[in-house]
Amino acid sequence: MAVKLVIFDLDDTLIKTSAITKECYATARDYLKEKGAKESTLLHLDEKFNSPVSYHKSVKKLEEELYRDGLKKDDVYRSIDIFNAGQVSGKLEMVDGAKEVLEGLKDLRKSGKIKTVLVTSSKDAKVQNYKIKQFSLSKYFDDICIDNYQECGKGVALEKYQIDNKLQPEEVIVIGDKISDEIKYANLLGMKTVRILEGRHSVAIPKKGEEHPQIEIEKIADFLKILKERLG
Ligand SMILES: [Mg+2]
Structure with missing residues (x-):
């Protein structure tokens, strides 16, 4: 699919x-x-x-x-x-290649092939809003969700977007760095998962089956190719 x-x-x-x-x-x-x-x-x-x-x-x-x-x-x-x-x-920076990936998705969004959503989890929405503003990220997404359900992770938000868009789980691809959060919940929902090895969570080792990503990448630049191979 x-x-x-x-x-x-x-x-x-x-x-x-x-x-x-x-x-x-x-x-x-x-x-x-x-x-x-x-x-x-x-x-x-x-x-x-x-x-x-x-x-x-x-x-x-x-x-x-x-x-x-x-x-x-x-x-x-x-x-x-x-x-x-x-x-x-502190001084924030974008992950190397992230801007290019987001720019690369623009045409795919325009043509209606895909929708993009940002789902981020924080106890303090102000912090996340500050980051989004700092890099003018809103323009790259159809929707942004600052999820506050730290205890139950991002599962609720991920499923909401799947259902709201009337999609099957396999029609959704989730990319993130945390195997204990977005990767795990997306796997449990049956979505496609891509783990990026970035930051302090890159050392985490999957403990349960659902923490294993389907695909692992070292650079976000590789994500565009992975996505394009999975488009209709
Ligand atoms: Mg993260």
């Missing part, structure tokens, strides 16, 4: 987020230390964050240990705010 809908992830698929994420992590970690977090707790936090897991989820997993070190709930939430604030103050 020919692909009719392309769903993109944002962070570390189109925009290089990992470098800034690491800086934000260091700042938030320093803050926790200043508030009394013990070195052993911080090492556990490093482990969790580098496994890799989002800052929000990592710090929530370590909450009990942080409270034992004497930190208050407010300190933990303040560290999340510090982490998020850093994401909009």
Whole structure:
């Protein structure tokens, strides 16, 4: 079945987020230390964050240990705010070749062969909106969804776009860097999946069958060829 809908992830698929994420992590970690977090707790936090897991989820997993070190709930939430604030103050760059891929999709969209959607997950929509604006990405997509369902991942949003567009799952291709999120949920829904090895999640190893992408690419530039081979 020919692909009719392309769903993109944002962070570390189109925009290089990992470098800034690491800086934000260091700042938030320093803050926790200043508030009394013990070195052993911080090492556990490093482990969790580098496994890799989002800052929000990592710090929530370590909450009990942080409270034992004497930190208050407010300190933990303040560290999340510090982490998020850093994401909009750092210098962002697009992933090499991402702009060219988006430009390359323009004609396919014009001819009605495909639709494109951006689905990005964040606790803080402001951060994602800032990134989208910074690189004027709206013009490349038929719709943009800033999904806030961190616990259940992107599955709900992915399925919504499939159904709204009256498509079969095989007519949807999803490209992203996270095997534990967009790749897993798209696989479970029966969609086509492309993993891009970019950023801190590129070291993640699939644990379950559904975390295995159908295709893996090192450069996003390779995505255009993959897509064109799957068009009707
Ligand atoms: Mg991502």
